[in-house]
Structure formats: structure tokens, C-alpha cells
Amino acid sequence: MTAMTVPGTGRRDAIRRRSVRAIKVHWPVSRRTVAAVGAGHVEALGDDDSLAALLRELRALPGVGDFGLYQDVFEVSIGAEGFTPKDGALPAFGAVGGRTLSPTLALTTYIDAAAGEDEISQILARIVAAHPWEVPVVELSAPLELVSRA
Template sequence: MKIEMKSVRKMRVHWPIVAESFSRLAKGDVEAFREEAGIAALLQALSDSPDLGDFGNYRHVFESGLGFEGFTCTEGANPTLGQVGQRTISPTFVFTTYFDAALEDAAVERFLQHIVDIHPWEVPVIELTGPISVSSTALPAIQVSGAAS
């Protein structure tokens, strides 16, 4: 197989979820993807943006993981969860997708703004990388006549 590489940027979003959804996802219950409102909104945003998760014959490609976010709110914060001065730990869904590195900045800004608009946190954690390479297709190696397989 010959692997072709594509220049992309990676976007990772950390999204708080309730403990029950965390537990269900950890057990492999894929219905939790539809039933957790925040995850459903995030996946809808992915589906609404054709530039995200485009891997040729595969669309809306994403990866996910589970983890925890920890933070302490300071004076002036308006937290969705937690209280000023207290350490808060939140179960978190970590969503990762990719888009073409050549995508116009305006398109990237629109998607990021949409995520910020639907995210429940006052300050969402969104990571955006510079260009990286990922595999885009795997092509069968050319067989030379008489060559062993």
C-alpha cells in the first residue's frame, strides 16, 4: 500500500458532559452521542460544515476521547459550573477533527465562532494547530509482473 499524505490543520474542542453520559460513552454506548445534547450539537456543527472532517470518500470524520477538565474560577468569572474560588473538575468529551490547511481564514473563523456560540462554557477550550500531515488515502502498491506478493 502506498500512503498519500495531505496537509491539514487539526481542531480539538473540549466539551463538558454529565457524568452519566461520560459513563455511557466509556462503556461504548454510541446512543449517548445522540442523547447528550452538547455532543449532538457539536456533531451537527460538524455535519453543517463540509470543509471539516473531509477525507475524500469519507466525510464528517472526527475522533473523540473522554477526560476531565479542571479549573478554578476567579473574581469576575460567570461560570456555568463551579463557584468562584473553588477547584472544579468536569467530565469532558474531547472532539478532534481536521480541515484542509489551505482553507481560507474566514471559513475557519466562522466555524470557530459557531463553536463558541453553542459551547456552554464562558471560555471554551478550543485548540487549533498549524499545518500537519495526515494520511489521506491508501492506494494498493503497483504490482510488478512476476513479483512475489
């Protein structure tokens, strides 16, 4: 724990630095879900059956999204995934040879950087198994520090 002077206030606030790894999952959703999430309707996350399956997986994984006083912590970003399926692909959305733009939410959550590689591999395997895309886009960061109030 570190105490820092807050610039311009003269106040000293204790901060906590925690080493974590980010897990970011790109997930296809309907345009309706994108609009509802953009409007701040949290229930829309459960209205999409496929996305609800991901959220259930994340909640079931020990240590994922654990922020002490808060649990099940994740961030949602709205976007679109662009791709062109090649011959041999079995796209869940779009068609072979056609340029496609799929409405997508990116969910980011965190796990303690001290988690073992076996634990992290099991978490990623469960996410990939639940993913509807033939080639899921799941990012795992190198260890990074989150900063919060102590």
C-alpha cells in the same frame, strides 16, 4: 501519492499524505455520557443535548471531517477539565473560588490546510457560539500531515 515498502513484508503499499489542520474542542458532559462513550455507545453522543448541538454544527460545516470516502470524521477522547473560577466569572459548572473537575469529552476533527483564514474563523466562531462554557477551550493546530492508504 507515494509507494513504500512495508517493513518485513516485501509488499509495496501506496500511501497518501494530506495537509490538514486539527480542530480540537473540549466539551463538558455528564458522567453518564462519559461512561456510555467509554463503553462504545455512539448514541450517547446525541443523548447529551449540548454535545449534540456541537455535532450538528460540525456536520453542517463544509469540509470539516471530510476524508473522501468517509465524512463527519472525528475522534473522541474522555477526560476531565480542572479549573478554579475567579471573581467575576459565571461558571456553567462549579462555583467562584472553588476548585472544580468537570467531566469532559475532547472532539478532534480536521479541515484541509488550504482552507482560507476567513473560512476557518467562521468555523471557530460557530463552535465557540455553541459552546456552553464562558471561556471555551478550542484548539487549532498549525498545518500537519495525515497519512493514509492511497
